[in-house]
Amino acid sequence: MRLLEYQAKELFAQYGIKTPKGISSKNIEQARNDAKQLGYPFVIKVQVPVGGRGKAGGIQKCHNDDEFEIKYPQLLDMSIKGEKTRAILLEKMAEYEKELYLSLFLNRSKRCYTVIASSEGGVEIESVKNQVIREVGLGDVDAQTAEEIAKQIGLQGKTIPDFVDMLQRLAKITVEKEAELAEINPVALLKDGSLLALDGKVVTDDNANFRHPEMDKYQEKTELEERAEKSGFTLVELDGNIAVVGNGAGLVMSTLDMLADNGGKPACFLDVGGGATTESVYEALTLVSKMKKVKAILVNLYGGIVKTTTVAAAFIKAYDDKLIDLPVYARLMGSESEKSKEMLKNTRTKMFDSVEDAINGVVMEVNKRG
Structure with missing residues (x-):
């Protein structure tokens, strides 16, 4: 689970880490009262579970009511790397x-x-x-x-x-x-x-969140995300058209960021996890198939605990059952990667030795499909 900035700062405050004074909101009526409480000037910050907000214009300085009335609705309606604004943080500036x-x-x-x-x-x-x-x-x-x-x-x-x-x-x-x-x-x-x-x-x-019920308040899940959790993997729906699949939160997140930096629009963050089986990966593909905006799948997987052949077998079953009919661009490394490449040789999965090449390929494919 990735906390939004204001949620992380709530946690920081509980542990005595100093942060600027700030108030989060999800509508302009509440935010108008927050603005009066904070006092100008302050910063308006989009709350999304991805990086790159500054470059995308998701952080704006605000000096008066007129600026606030213009900028707050714009940021509330913003999407960054396919992720819609979930909340807005008003925060005092710091010198x-x-x-x-x-x-x-x-x-x-x-x-x-x-x-x-x-x-x-x-x-x-x-x-x-x-x-x-x-x-x-x-x-x-x-x-x-x-x-x-x-x-x-x-x-x-x-x-x-x-x-x-x-x-x-x-x-x-x-x-x-x-x-x-x-x-x-x-x-x-x-x-x-x-x-x-x-x-x-x-x-x-x-996998450890069940031990921390105090963190449940930060969970915001769609129906598909809840189904994924019950099946033992992590899915976060985004607003793009390329499903991003991998193992390990850090690997999937970095792949998502690299895809966005190269002009791709992620449709989801899908981490099959360390205990993935052919059945759970097949279930993950079932959920991807329900995302109507998805035009292609990007796989970046390093086989360690999870063998790459486990993932390959799930894709083959999904093709055989006509569950997915999408181009797949994959970089599979680690345990049994050569065997998995051979398994997927005559499928719609295109294999690459580097994630950069896979990303370039999938972005070109999606742009070509329009």
Whole structure:
């Protein structure tokens, strides 16, 4: 489950991480009262579970009532990377000296959490330079490690203990909520040397959410999304025409972002999960078949726990049963990938050695189909 920014910041506040004063809303009547309560100037921020809001115009400064009446409805009606606005956050502006980057993510291959920090923030993680990357075991970060990271990214004076405090609180969230990712980007370095979380992202492990009923309030599921959850995989419906299928929230999310950056419009985020079977992948394709806007399927899968042949068998069954009649562009790597490529050789699935080539192919296909 990926929390929206305002939801992540609610969680941050519970754990003592400082954020700007803000109020979320879903209609202009409520927002007018919120605007009076906050006072101008403030920032209007689209709430969607994807990145790239700034580039898409989903974050706007607002200085008076006239600007508010024009910008709020525009942002409420906006879609970014196929994802419709779910809420709007009004937030007080903050004056700061510098933007930093800080995150912890679950590194499944090494079975540990990893901290990434940088003296440059405000951009996607792929663009962050001068990164400090530190493995921290099961997520707890001791004060010495946090201080070393602070100094490595060039922090000084009272900012160092502030950074140590922020990182340890962020680590506590990952441990106690079983989060796959907890990110603050950017972290604002204020003029007095203190730190403020200007944005927030939290992704929790769907397989562990049953242990955290306090997080249920953040769930917003469609009928298909609820059916997917009952079947043991994760589906998030989007507003585009290319279904994105993979295994692992991080892999699927990065594929979705790459697709959008290359002109494609994602129709869904579909993570078949670590316990996928031929039957569950077939059920996933059944749900995709019910999405009338889908014109093609993009698969980016790395076989580890889940064998690529499991996914290949599900696609073959879906073709045989005439469940899907869509072009599929796939990059399958890892366990039994050569065998799966042979299995799909005479189907509508086109195989690629790189996800970039698969993305280029599927975007061209969809554009050609109109």
